[in-house]
Amino acid sequence: MSKLKLQLEDFASTLNTHPYAPKLLANWDRAFYIGTIDEKESYQIKINNNAVQEINLCTFDKIADDALLIQANEEILIEVFAGKLSPLKAYNAGQIALYGNMQDQTRLDAIALVLWGA
Amino acid sequence: MSKLAISKAISVAVGMAMATSCFNIVANIAKYNNMSGILAMFIGFALALALTYSFVLCAKKFPTAFGMRTYIQAGFGSSLSIFIILLYMSLIGMIGILESHLLANLFMQIWPSISPSFIIISVFLISLFLSVKNIELSLLAQLYMVIVMFLILFTVAIFNISTANFSHINYEINFSNFSTAIISSFFLLVGFESVVLVANQSRKIVKSMPRILWISVICIFFIYILINMAFVASNYNGNANAQLFLLKNIPYGEYIALVVSTLAVLTSFNTGISATGRMVYSLSREQLLPKIFMKLNDQAIPYIAIIAATGLILIASLIFKLSDIYLYGNIAAFLIVLCYLCVNLSAIKLKISANKIGKFVQYFTLVVLVLLLVSVAYSLNKDIYKLIFWLFLTLIFFMYMKYYQVLSRKKS
Numbered sequence: 001m002s003k004l005k006l007q008l009e010d011f012a013s014t015l016n017t018h019p020y021a022p023k024l025l026a027n028w029d030r031a032f033y034i035g036t037i038d039e040k041e042s043y044q045i046k047i048n049n050n051a052v053q054e055i056n057l058c059t060f061d062k063i064a065d066d067a068l069l070i071q072a073n074e075e076i077l078i079e080v081f082a083g084k085l086s087p088l089k090a091y092n093a094g095q096i097a098l099y100g101n102m103q104d105q106t107r108l109d110a111i112a113l114v115l116w117g118a
Numbered sequence: 119m120s121k122l123a124i125s126k127a128i129s130v131a132v133g134m135a136m137a138t139s140c141f142n143i144v145a146n147i148a149k150y151n152n153m154s155g156i157l158a159m160f161i162g163f164a165l166a167l168a169l170t171y172s173f174v175l176c177a178k179k180f181p182t183a184f185g186m187r188t189y190i191q192a193g194f195g196s197s198l199s200i201f202i203i204l205l206y207m208s209l210i211g212m213i214g215i216l217e218s219h220l221l222a223n224l225f226m227q228i229w230p231s232i233s234p235s236f237i238i239i240s241v242f243l244i245s246l247f248l249s250v251k252n253i254e255l256s257l258l259a260q261l262y263m264v265i266v267m268f269l270i271l272f273t274v275a276i277f278n279i280s281t282a283n284f285s286h287i288n289y290e291i292n293f294s295n296f297s298t299a300i301i302s303s304f305f306l307l308v309g310f311e312s313v314v315l316v317a318n319q320s321r322k323i324v325k326s327m328p329r330i331l332w333i334s335v336i337c338i339f340f341i342y343i344l345i346n347m348a349f350v351a352s353n354y355n356g357n358a359n360a361q362l363f364l365l366k367n368i369p370y371g372e373y374i375a376l377v378v379s380t381l382a383v384l385t386s387f388n389t390g391i392s393a394t395g396r397m398v399y400s401l402s403r404e405q406l407l408p409k410i411f412m413k414l415n416d417q418a419i420p421y422i423a424i425i426a427a428t429g430l431i432l433i434a435s436l437i438f439k440l441s442d443i444y445l446y447g448n449i450a451a452f453l454i455v456l457c458y459l460c461v462n463l464s465a466i467k468l469k470i471s472a473n474k475i476g477k478f479v480q481y482f483t484l485v486v487l488v489l490l491l492v493s494v495a496y497s498l499n500k501d502i503y504k505l506i507f508w509l510f511l512t513l514i515f516f517m518y519m520k521y522y523q524v525l526s527r528k529k530s
Contacts, residue, residue: 065120066320088403092196094180094188099321102253103418109403110414117530 004074005055008034008043011081011115012052020114032068034101035060039105041074050084062090068100068108083116124330125255127313127323129264131334133385136222136267136341138361139447140382143302144342144361146497150295152288155346158296159223162303163339168483169458170335171476172465173311174328179470181324185314186461187400193464199405200406201516202460207397208512209453209489212446213309214431215438217243221383221441226361228372235436241380242432245387249395249428250421257316260388267381270374271341274346274364280337281367296473303494306342309386310334311461315393361481370416376465395424403524406519445498449505452494 015021022108025047035042037098041059046054051089063069079085088109090096147155176189186206218241222234248256313330317323323330345364354363360452361379365371399420402411411423438446462483471477498505 004197065322066123069321088400092191092400094192097181097318097320097324099324101319104320106414106418106420112401113412 003078004034004036004040004041005043007078007081008055012045012055015111016051016104016117017114022050023114024107024114025109030104031066032104032108033058033063033070034072034081035063035069036077037071037073037083065099068104071097072100075084080112086116087112089108120320121316122261123320123323124326126261127316127326127330128334128337129385130257130316131260131310131313131330131387132268132337133260133264134312134389135307135334136382137217137309137340137386138224138379138382139189139216140306140342140365141345141360141379144304144346145354145363146356147299147302147348148346149354149356151292151299152286152350154289154291154296155299155350156343157291158299159303159306159339159343159346162300162306163335165300165304165483165486166307166335166339167480168486169462170310170331171479172462173314173484174331175465175476176326177314177317177331177463181318181327184393185396186311186457189464190460193467194460197516197520198460199494200401200519201512202457203397204512204516204519205453205509206457207394208508209450209457210394210433211427211434212450212453214242214390215435216446216450217383217386218435219438219440219443221379223351224359224361224376224379228361228376238315239432241383241387242435243389245384246425246428248388249391249424250419252417253392253419254505256392257390258435260385262503263381263385263388267378267385268337268341270378271345274368274374274378275344277368278348278364279344279351282353284351286353287350301490303342304490305451306452307335308340309389310338310346311458312389312393315396321394323433337351350380390422391428394427395420398423398427401519405523405530407522445501445504448494448498448501449508452491452498452505455487455494457493459484462487 015025017080018024019047029048031044031046033044042058042060043064044054044056044058045052046056068075070080072090075091076085080090080096082088091098096108098108148160150156173189181190187199188204190202215304218238219234221241222237225232225237226234226470235484248259311329313334314327317327317330348364349360352364354360358366359375361375362372364377368374398407398411400422402409402423411420411426413420415421444451464470464481466477466480466484471480495505
């Protein structure tokens, strides 16, 4: 299993066991995507019933243009999902690309704020 | 779907750039320069294109980033980027003040008994409603308003050109008026850069961002040139309100002028208010402003940030006197050139121009922007101290924000 997949699994279990998870993920049944900038490795994260249900490997060309997608190089993604690098700082510095509608982006931002306080 | 998304993005840039004050600027270019004004507008447009090049390069390097903030942060660090964003927000506020007053003034010319405060408050409330209600509604409304405004302006311009007699046309160049016209033309395009703030809704838009920036600037310029030709053709002499003059021979012309001006103001405010709200939210998210600005409504819109920003500009608008219009206009012009200069310098520092011609364009733009900055500062004359005071005030506020951030981090 790749380092990124391991980190995402860890993120999912942290999020699912967080006391605020039901509130954070309420009425947010959807899939979002995490992909490396070279488009070689990408994952679909499915959220359902207020929890992360699945993390599936997927091919980049299957991701829709308007899908909620976080893209960066592998090291940055691992640091962000480990809570070591503030996603907001990474975003403002142009290290992370974030695509998708504004409501979903803000929801991800809220998750980052609650989980990592940054 | 993607074409609609791209059209919405273009409408954000066009709507922000096209404001009711712009019609007066175009009318003055026509009045003082006649046909040579068109040449001046082409030169001003070429300068704006050179500046757009820097934005396009930055948009390519930081495809989904937070616009100007990220570009400057990459070049000069976080502190300067925050300071410049504060200046940019105050600039949006000043534009809001000027535009709302010009619109109220136009309403008063048609209905003298109407209260300017009523118009100003109404236009702010409508924009606030659109920005807070729903982002999709806001973008869709923006698109339709820009299309309607474009169609009306196009029709009015063509009508004036086709019915004019061209006996008064001349091609003489008065260099003083000509240089002023070049500078004014450059400022007509201010605001196009705000499109990057709504870019990352889909990858298609992000990939098309360079094209969207170019198309937006060209669309704005096309309609301005047409309006300028209409003013020249109808021999505008400055004795009447610009919009009313252009529509004097059209049935219900004064009401059409009101519709166009209201749309111009609403499209600018719609983008400006949303953009300012997002900036306030982002600053609050970084603990530079109180947490309350991070509150979201059920549409995930930072409504407290938007309401606070709108309220502040509205109060300032109600205090503002129309006689100060040139002062605020000049200060706003100085601030926008300063912001553009920082973005251009960042692009140069980050060495993101592709080739020698690109580098030349960037350095050329740098010289132009410095000259513009000096020219605007010079035109402020005795009021230069008011600009310095404003910069000082922003600096104090910036320092307070940094202090607040340190305190917040200690607490958490």
